[in-house]
Amino acid sequence: MVAVRMPVMTRYTMAASALAAVMTLGVTSAVLVAQDAGRGRGAEPAGRQGGPPAGRGGGLGTKTPELLASVWTASSTVARTTLRHEWVDVPMGSARLHTWVEYPAGDARAPVVIVLQDDPGLDDWTRGVADQLAFEGFIAVAPDLFSGYGPNGGHFDSFRTQDEAMRVAGPRLTADEALRRATAAAAFAQRLPRASGALGVIGFGSGGTLAVRMAAEVPTTKGVVVFYGAAPADAVLRRVAAPVLAFFAEDDETVTSTVPATTATMQRLGKRFDVFRYPGATHSFLKYQFEGVNTPATQDGWARAIAFLRQQLQASERSR
């Protein structure tokens, strides 16, 4: 049971970076930073990407071991991961949800995180997110929300090009169908033999909106991480029990302009909603983490996301 906190508006100064304008509701941030020390366990980072060690080949082509891959390093990261991974076709009525599942090292039980794609679909970058979550000790479950919308009932990867997938499958995926699929993935994930029972969700862009909707629909969700996604309707927010950690970029007006209203609503509803807004960063800053000040935004945001999931999902394990 998540304690309802009276949200208190505080000004939080990040020690790790020079990013100044951070708005956080709630009083949890210091705890999150303290948890950060436990990162990096599990698989040995060096060489996991399969190529030469980091440091040769310049910035764009080098993946930082403790950060998720960028759009340039995702394909090789996913192709060469040493972590166990598989495609699973999850039954969902008459259709099947093509789902990427990746496990942390070892064979211990682990908390589950559902990974929800942005508009461009379940591409290598999104699977790179799953890989990084698995590396951090979570079972990552990334449903292809375009499942069955490809040529001859195929999936995202059956389209000739990614833009074609976006043009053809994008309009077919209504918000309610996306929710049905995310929920089906969550139900499947919680039944995995290695699942500890703790469930979290992370989403990007429209997938961030969907993550909150999934949390409203799946009451066992213990933590929601949103990267640059607008909030769903207030009626949905009302049903979200899990704490929400959200990250926004200043130069992403369409999405970031919605934050004050969402913050007010969450405050009124007494929900825990921690918000970080990065000055000068852009939409999709994780994907394009090498541009401008997206780098420190990625470093700060990703570390906080992992620490938050670890705290929420492990805390819920302890309380079982």
Place this chain on the structure above:
Amino acid sequence: MTRHVIAALAVGGAALFLAWSAHPLRGGALDPVVHAETRSTLPTREGAKELLSFTHRHREWINVPIADQASVLAWVIYPERADRAPVVFLTGEHLRADEWTRAVSDQLAAEGFLVVVPDILTEVDPQGDRYDAAAPVPNDAAEVGRRMQAVQTAVLALPAARNVLVRVDLTGGQAVVDTGQRASFALSVSEWPSLIAFLNQQTGNSPDAVPAAAHADHLAMQAVQAAQRNAPGRVSALAVKDPRLPAGFYTARSTLLDTKLKTEWVDIPMEGTTVKLHTFVVHPATTERTGVVIVMQHGVGLDEWQRALAVQVAEDGFIAVAPDLWSGTGPNGGNWDASAFIDDAMRAAAGKITPAETMRRYRVARTWALGLPQANGKTGSIGFCAGGGNSFRFASEVPEHNASVVFYGTPPPEEEMAKINAAVLGFYGENDARVTATVEPAKAAMARLGKSYEAHVYPKVTHSFVLFQDMGNNAAAVADAWPRTIEFFRRYLR
């Protein structure tokens, strides 16, 4: 006669006071309207029904007598305020009080207006049964005018109404306001605050004076959001290439696959090495002689996006020549495409192609391209990121070069600039401090040397803005920069 035509005629007949304004507010002599914060928005057509069923505001259908035996219907919605409200007389397409027009009325009521939407063509008989008005009423302008006047009189008699009325007509994608002065506003979310500000100004309505009605507004907005749930998903703008502009990250592959232009790979021999310069060439559709544009690759190599950029250069009428600068650095002496992944190619090439070798390779490409039968003897270059720097520097290396376009690349030192004869055009993003900080010094140096250098710095725009058009204002920067690029090449390469 179909309903549609009848209704259109009715609208025409009512043109007396619904006349089109040829003068949008901004261009006219009216007082400037300050954009104010609004407590409402333009509803979507898909969200109208749900907004209407959710709204907290009091609303009702009233029967307005038009004859002994008949009435017309009108929809009235009330603002949540204790004092009398100014009235908006709102007419929709075909003079019907359809759902969307009524949803708009709800949002106007959120701003403190009492809004009436006449349903002129629906009559109500003494038994209360409704039926559509039969001819000749709908195409009888005088009758339509009479009915509208009846509705207006009835609504002004309501106790909640102040004796101030403004007419707003929502047809043809615009809101035409008639208060003696006429103004028209595009029916868009962005123009909505201007419409509200104008109505406030014309009626003396002061939203601040309206008692807070947050709960109603809140529910209405929620309904709009809720309505989006079952709306079809959208096609992301990222997946749609404007044929006049270069591809972005997501549209590059389909641009390459679908181009109707002739593309080919050529392997150009280089002196003193067995490595050949693996070069992607795109030929324009024109059969006339034309200029050559060397496409200088960005930091991840000659990937699909860079080749799609070459396609766009050829679409715009030039011979596009895109050498794989990293030719021979791949596994087993292969090229960029010999690596399994982009980051592998980057690592494979790292440190192997010096600045001098870079210039040599682009010279080789230039010399080869000038030998093409279609080449007119003029050469330009266009480069991105590191390639932008190379495009600038190439102008100093090759005095015969005619035009260099630089996208977010750094300039050569001043002593090299001194050798430049070509015109240089540069585009930069404000949020690209490392590169953009070089623009002002470069302008000063080029001016001192009497060289031609035009630089555009776009606010809220990042490095690599042509590639990643979904960040900040990048898409707008591309839309501005590309036509300038092509115009520049037309000027110097023809």
